[in-house]
Amino acid sequence: MFPVVPRGSEEDREDQVRERVLQSALNFVPQHGWSRNALIAGAEIEGLPSVAHGMFPRGGIELVLYFYASSNQKLADMLAAETRLSQDGRMQKKSTELFIRDALETRLRMLIPYLSKWPQAMGLMSLPWNAPEALENLKTVVNDIWFYAGDTSVDLNWYSKRVSVAGVYKSSELFMLQDSSDDFRETWSFMQRRINNVMKLGDLAGQMQPGSIDGVGTFMSGAIEIVSYILSLVPPSF
Structure with a gap:
């Protein structure tokens, strides 16, 4: 039988x-x-x-997407463990800005063993038929970071936070490719400046009042610039 x-x-x-x-x-x-x-x-x-x-x-893109997704999961597991420790009082709770900075650096450091070949991966992900999955993986990174940072926003802030951090990640990723400083020191400095801009953009979105056309226009122009960058791989000019 x-x-x-x-x-x-x-x-x-x-x-x-x-x-x-x-x-x-x-x-x-x-x-x-x-x-x-x-x-x-x-x-x-x-x-x-x-x-x-x-x-x-599909060839090499399947290897790229596997690496991206498995790295995202590794980061999520690390953030979840850190969040549990801080909630239990076994680790000092970080400020939101520091939490985001550390999470982004942790994720970017996962690229280091493959950095010399990463432009090829970026090229594969930018192809029209691969871009939807690549953007979904990027969305997962920023969603996980904000979730474990304790974000509970449900308004325009929800979108602005995620688009902005996606812009920080992608611009820092590009900067890292040509950074020859010790332990990528210049990349982390660059990333901190971009995070500072994100915090200012978040303050602007939070201060906007319903019907404030000027505020919405200023906020949306900044957000659109970041989205355009993500889609075209052209660094935003901020």
Whole structure:
């Protein structure tokens, strides 16, 4: 009598194999970039034939998206643990500004092992057919940061906070690519200046009164500039 195989078990096993290959393939990104060759090397490390890269019909972008999503999850786990410690009184609660700064730096540091090949990843994510998933991953980063920072806003502030922090992340990411300072010291200084601008923008949004056309116009021009930057990879001029 044949054993009963639970429904979905085959799909689960395939997902596990895919994840093993992707995780192993990350070790070859510095050598092969975000490419099929990295996927082939990852499959071979896992004892699979080189044709196993066929499990990734979209090629290198699947490796980029895996890295992005798994890094986001790693950050979320770290922020959740920090939040629990601060709520239990075992860690001093940080100010919102410091919490955001530390979270952004933590996430950006995850790029360091792959920094020389990161422009290729950014290029792949900017392609029209990949951009929706790339923007969704970016949205996850900023949503998680604000959630664990304790944000409870439900008005225009909700959008302004997330768009602004997304702009800080992407501009700092670009700056980091050409930063040769020790331990990326200049990147963190650049990022702090952008965060200072975010706090000013947040104050403006919070001070706006219903019907204040001038306030809305000023706020929206700043927000639109950041959104345009995210979509076009052109740094905002602030």
